[in-house]
Amino acid sequence: MNIQEDIEVLVVDDEPSFLKLTEVFLDQVDRWLEVDGVLSSYEALELFSDYDCLVSDYQMPGLDGIELLEKIRNEFESDIPFIMFTGKGREEIAMEALNIGADRYIQKGGDPKTQFHELAHSIVSTTKERRMEKKYKQEKRRAEKYFETAQVIMVVIDLDGEIIQANQKTCQLLGYTKEELVGKDWISNFVPERNRQQARETHQHFLKTGEKNFAEKSPVITRSGEERIISWHNSTIENEKNDVIASINSGIDVTEELSREKEIKEKTWMLEGMLNGIMDIVAFQLPDHTTIKINQKGLELIEDSYNEAVGEKCYKLVGKQEPCEECPAEKSIETKKREITEKYFPELDRHLEVITTPILNENNKVEFIIEHARDLSRIKELAKKHRLIKKSVEQATIEIYWITPHGEFRYTNKAVQNKLGYTKKELKGMYVWDVDPEYPKKRREYHYQKVKEKGSTTFETKHKTKNGEIYPVQVTSHYLEHEGQEFELAFAKDITEQKRKQKRQKFLHRLLRHDISNKCQIIQGYLDLIDKEKIPEKDREIIDKIKQSANEQNQIIEKVRTLRKIDKEKTKPIDINKTIEGTIKTNKPQAQKNNIEIKNQTPKQTKAIAGNLLKEVINNIITNAIKHAECSQIQIKTQETPNNIKITIEDDGKGIPEQRKQKIFKKGYKAGKNKGTGLGLHITKKIIKGYNGQIKVKNSPTGGAKFDIYLQKP
Incomplete structure (x- = not known):
């Protein structure tokens, strides 16, 4: 209501002449006053609610002015401005009227002009005040209603940080009643401990600087201990002296919103990562072929940077000046459907499968195209190899x-x-x-x-x-x-044919070992029966050569038998010393005959991974030393290293010439006047190799030959 509006006044007085005078004077004094008069208090009770101000005499028949005021204030519960306008000498009536609820008390009498000017002034000022009060109360009720029903958090905090008022939304969020919240320290009870120091400093700075508005996002703690993020908008409250006395803080719970923002950011980051993690080329382009996005694989293919690629025509990125013939993007724009095209791009030297997907707007027009290109070059090559392999396997x-x-x-x-x-x-x-x-x-x-x-x-x-x-x-x-x-x-x-050949070979080997060996023994037997004393010297030499040849044939047969055993032999941990001792015992008579001493320095219980043919290896080396080395001593010793067992056999004889060392392990190699079958050391190396070991030869410090055999440890 505008305070400059007309003021409708009801005057009640039981004297008609005075009532009329009052109406006339008031109309003349203030043009905003519209005055009506009644002669009865009862009539006034029926009409007063339609007026802005009531002016009443005191002494009237039926209800006097005091009784009329009491009824209006108590029974009708009205706060209409009430002015008691009565006779002179009634101060006690004035006091009673003011105590009951009258707004003014004016005595009748004196100068009429002055008297009615005062009455008009009182009517206007009282009505204006009442109107202002009503407006204030309405605004207050409206503010209180908004405060309580607002769908945002609203909390009033005094200078000491205590809660003065909190609305329903605040109570719902925090999980407390209003009674529980009022009087509590806001920061100590509802701000996480890690944020409290900063919150106090920020709040005090806000109050001291007198800023009217302050915005921030900060967490609060609910009754259940959950943290909620609030977007605050804070304002100061001032008294009539413009001193800050409190802050009113309104906020919106943005926990879910921030969570969604975070989720969107994470998803965007993930999508970017996925896009760049895709091993195919993915690009986004406008209908005019302008590139608006391209993934890392696409950049690698066109050998360009992201900033250089975005904004460029797609066909120019692949080295063309005009759009491609049978452009899949243009086809998708035309059909508004996904299109799949496979073609060779000579500018890139690539076979590509291009899938174009048009994205339509609300008007069913193509807004942009997603182009997904898969490099089929390797697949084509693999398919070719696959066909070749499949054909090879099938045939x-x-x-x-x-x-x-x-x-x-x-x-x-x-x-x-x-x-x-x-x-x-x-x-x-x-x-x-x-x-x-x-x-x-x-x-x-x-x-x-x-x-x-x-x-x-x-x-x-x-x-x-x-x-x-x-x-x-x-x-x-x-x-x-x-x-x-x-x-x-x-x-x-x-392996039918292989088995047939093995069977025949086995027969021939058996024939070789059995029949030829028997014949050689017969020859040796008959030669031994011949009395050499009755044969001339020249013929004796011939007989010795025949015996030597028969002997060599037997040796060859034994070597062949050893060779056949190598592939079938199984390895296991064996006692090296026991094998060496057994071999020395076999060769000792021949060594003593040649005045050769054999020494064994191998510790007992020394074990290595080998087989029964290890005896053949040691025997070959010792026999060769006895026959060919012209030595006086053969020494055998064993040493354990971190990786293997090393067997050393050395003599103090004439040694092996340097040019022969690389040949002695070859099949059929013979040397010297006492040369043998040429198979001994060849078989020796094959046996050691079958044990996953090694054999090496070099000169001994004593001048003779030195053989080092390396075997695996158990």
């Missing part, structure tokens, strides 16, 4: 099987089908034991675990064809993992 003459851990055939090549007589479809549901009569089902798990542990293994077995024919095979199996699955990759070779 291979050897049988090839992919077998599951349970023994089922997953793949077989044409050689398997041709050899076994089954179709590819028949083989698909078959198992190893269906084609291998020596491979029972219960053996599968043991065999597969062995292949898995070793990585690969080779063995001989037999295969059975569809018509019942059985043939020998050599199988080499490998353990493989492919796309998370385990397989046994087996290669089977028909």
Whole structure:
């Protein structure tokens, strides 16, 4: 209500002439006053609520002025401005009226003009005050209602930091009633400890500087201990002297909003990372081919920086001056659908599969295009190699099987089908034991675990064809993992011809060892029966040469037998000293005959990884020293190193010429007048190599030959 509006006044007085006079004077004194008069208090009770101010006489019939005031204030509970306008000498009435609730008391009498000017002034000032009070109360009620019903946190804090007032939203957020909150220190109770010092400093600075507004985001602690992030907007409250007396702090809970912002940032970061982590080329372009985004793989392909690529036409990025013929992006713009194109780009020397996806706006127009290009160059090359490998596998003459851990055939090549007589479809549901009569089902798990542990293994077995024919095979199996699955990759070779040759070779070796050896012994026996004393000297030399040749033939047979044993020999930890002692004992008679001393300095219980043929190795070296070294002593000693066992055999003889050292281990190499078969040291090296060891020769400090044998430790 505007305070310059007309003031409607009701005057009640039981004297008609005075009532009329009052109306006339008031109208003349103030043009804003609209005055009506009534002669009865009861009539005034019925009408006063429609007026802005009530002027009443005191002494009236029925209800006097005091009784009228009491009814208005108590029964009607009205705060209408009430002015008591009564006769002179009624001060006690004035006091009573003011105590009951009258706003003014004016005595009648005296100069009419002065009297009615005072009355008009009182009416105007009292009405204005009441209107101001009403307006203030309305605004206060409105503010209190907003304070209580506002959907934002509102809390009033005094200069000491204590809560003066808090609205319902604050109570809901913090989990306390208003009574529990009022009087509590805000910072000590509702600000996390880590933030309290800064919060106090910030609040005090805000109050001291007199800033009208202050904004920040900070956490509060709820009753349950949960932290919520509040976006605050703080203002100061001042008294009539403009002194700051408190702060009113309104805030919005932005915990979820910040969480969403963080989530969006994280997702954006993740999407950027994913985009750059994609191994294909991904680019975003406008309908006019302008590039607006491109990932790292795309930048690597075009050999450009991000800033240089963004804003450039896509076709220029690949070295063209005009859009590509049959441009997939233009096709997507035309169809408004995803398009897939595969083509060779000579400018990039790449085969690319390009997938273009148009993104439409609310008007169903293409806003931008996502271009996803996959480099097929390597795939094309791999596909070519795959076809070559597949063709090679299919056309291979050897049988090839992919077998599951349970023994089922997953793949077989044409050689398997041709050899076994089954179709590819028949083989698909078959198992190893269906084609291998020596491979029972219960053996599968043991065999597969062995292949898995070793990585690969080779063995001989037999295969059975569809018509019942059985043939020998050599199988080499490998353990493989492919796309998370385990397989046994087996290669089977028909060894029928090999077995036939081995059988014939075995027969010939047996013939060589048995029949020829027997014949040599017969020759030696008859030669021993000849009485040399009755034979001329010249013929004796011939007989000795015949005996020597027969002897050499026996030695060759023994060497061949040793060679055949090498591949079959199994290694294990053996007692080196025991082997050496046994060999010395065998050679001791011949050594004593030649005046040669053999010394063994090997510690007892010295063990190394070897086999029974180690005796043959030591025997060969000792025998050669006795026959060819022209020495007086042979010394054998063993030394343990961090990695192996070293056996040293050396003599003090004439040694081995430097030019012969690299030849003595070669098959068939002979030297000297007492030259042997040329197989001894060759066999020696093969035996040591079979033990995964080494043998070396050099000159001894004593002048003779020195052999160092290196064997693995157990």
